[in-house]
Amino acid sequence: DAGVIQSPRHEVTEMGQEVTLRCKPISGHDYLFWYRQTMMRGLELLIYFNNNVPIDDSGMPEDRFSAKMPNASFSTLKIQPSEPRDSAVYFCASSFTGTRFGTDTQYFGPGTRLTVL
Amino acid sequence: KQEVTQIPAALSVPEGENLVLNCSFTDSAIYNLQWFRQDPGKGLTSLLLIQSSQREQTSGRLNASLDKSSGRSTLYIAASQPGDSATYLCAVLNSGNTPLVFGKGTRLSVIA
Numbered sequence: 001d002a003g004v005i006q007s008p009r010h011e012v013t014e015m016g017q018e019v020t021l022r023c024k025p026i027s028g029h030d031y032l033f034w035y036r037q038t039m040m041r042g043l044e045l046l047i048y049f050n051n052n053v054p055i056d057d058s059g060m061p062e063d064r065f066s067a068k069m070p071n072a073s074f075s076t077l078k079i080q081p082s083e084p085r086d087s088a089v090y091f092c093a094s095s096f097t098g099t100r101f102g103t104d105t106q107y108f109g110p111g112t113r114l115t116v117l
Numbered sequence: 118k119q120e121v122t123q124i125p126a127a128l129s130v131p132e133g134e135n136l137v138l139n140c141s142f143t144d145s146a147i148y149n150l151q152w153f154r155q156d157p158g159k160g161l162t163s164l165l166l167i168q169s170s171q172r173e174q175t176s177g178r179l180n181a182s183l184d185k186s187s188g189r190s191t192l193y194i195a196a197s198q199p200g201d202s203a204t205y206l207c208a209v210l211n212s213g214n215t216p217l218v219f220g221k222g223t224r225l226s227v228i229a
Contacts, residue, residue: 031214042221043206050214059216091160097214103168104213105151108161 004109006092012115018080021112024073025094033093033106034067034077043091049075082116089113119144123207123220130197131228138192138223140207145185148213152181152192153206155222161206165192197227 005024013019025032033048047057052069060067064083069075079086093106120143130136140150149168153161165174165181167190173182180193194201204224208217 033216035216043208043217043219045216048216056216093217095214103166104149104210105163105166106217107163110160113158 004092004094004107006090006109006112008112009110010113010115012117013082014117015083016081017116018078019082019086019114019116021077021090021092021114023075023077023092023109025075025092026096026107027073029094029096029107030072031095031097031106032069032075033095034075035091035093037089037091037111038087046077046090079114082114084116087114087116119147119209119211119218121207121209121218121220123205123223125223126221127224127226129226129228132197132199134197134227135193135195136197136225138194138205138207138225140190140192140220142188142190142209142218144211145188146211147185148210148215150181150183150190151208151210151217152179152190153208155204155206157203164205194225197225199227199229201225201227 007022030051034046035043037043045059047067049069067077089111091111092109095106122141124139151166152164155161167174167183178195183190204222206222207220
C-alpha cells in the first residue's frame with residue numbers, strides 16, 4: 001500500500017482565497033483524522049471520521065473550516081476564506097478498527113504545508 | 118481533558134551519548150502511548166507503541182517505558198548517532214480509535 005496520500009504537499013495562497021486539502025487514507029481503514037501542527041500549539045485534532053461519518057469536529061477552529069468524506073477513499077479539508085493565522089502543516093491520518101486490542105495506531109500522511117500571505 | 122507534556126523542548130548531545138526523553142500525561146486511564154519521530158518537513162513515523170498493560174517496549178537502540186500510575190513515559194536512546202537528530206513526539210490514546218493527544222515534542226540534535 002502507498003500509505004496515506006495527501007495533496008498538495010505545499011500550498012501558498014493569499015488571504016481570502018479558498019483552500020482545499022485532500023487526503024486518501026490507507027485502503028481498508030475506517031477511521032480518518034485531520035490534525036494541524038503549528039509551532040505554538042503543536043499537533044491538534046481538527047476533526048475525525050468513522051466510516052465516512054464525522055464523529056467529532058470540536059477541534060475545527062471556526063466556520064471557515066469544513067471537512068467532508070464522500071467515500072471511504074477520499075476526504076477534503078476546506079478553508080474559506082483563508083487567513084494568515086491558518087498557516088500551518090495539516091496532517092491526515094488513518095486507522096483500522098480491526099487491529100488487535102491495545103495496538104491501535106494511526107498512519108500519517110506527509111502533510112500539506114499551507115502558507116497564507 | 119488529557120494533556121501531554123514533554124521535557125526538555127530541545128536537547129543537544131555529542132555522538133555516542135545515551136539520552137532520555139521525558140513525557141508526562143495528566144490522565145492515567147490511557148489505552149496506549151506511542152513515541153513518534155518527525156524529521157524536518159516530513160510526516161510522523163511511529164517508533165514504539167506501549168499498550169496500557171505493558172511496562173516497556175524495545176526496538177534496536179530505543180527503549181520506551183511506561184508508568185501509568187505516575188503518568189510518565191521515557192524514551193531511552195542508546196549510543197546516539199547524528200541520524201537520530203529529529204523531533205520526538207509522545208502521544209497518548211485515551212481509548213481505541215480516538216484522536217491521539219500529542220506533546221509538543223523534544224527537538225534532538227546529535228553532534229558528530
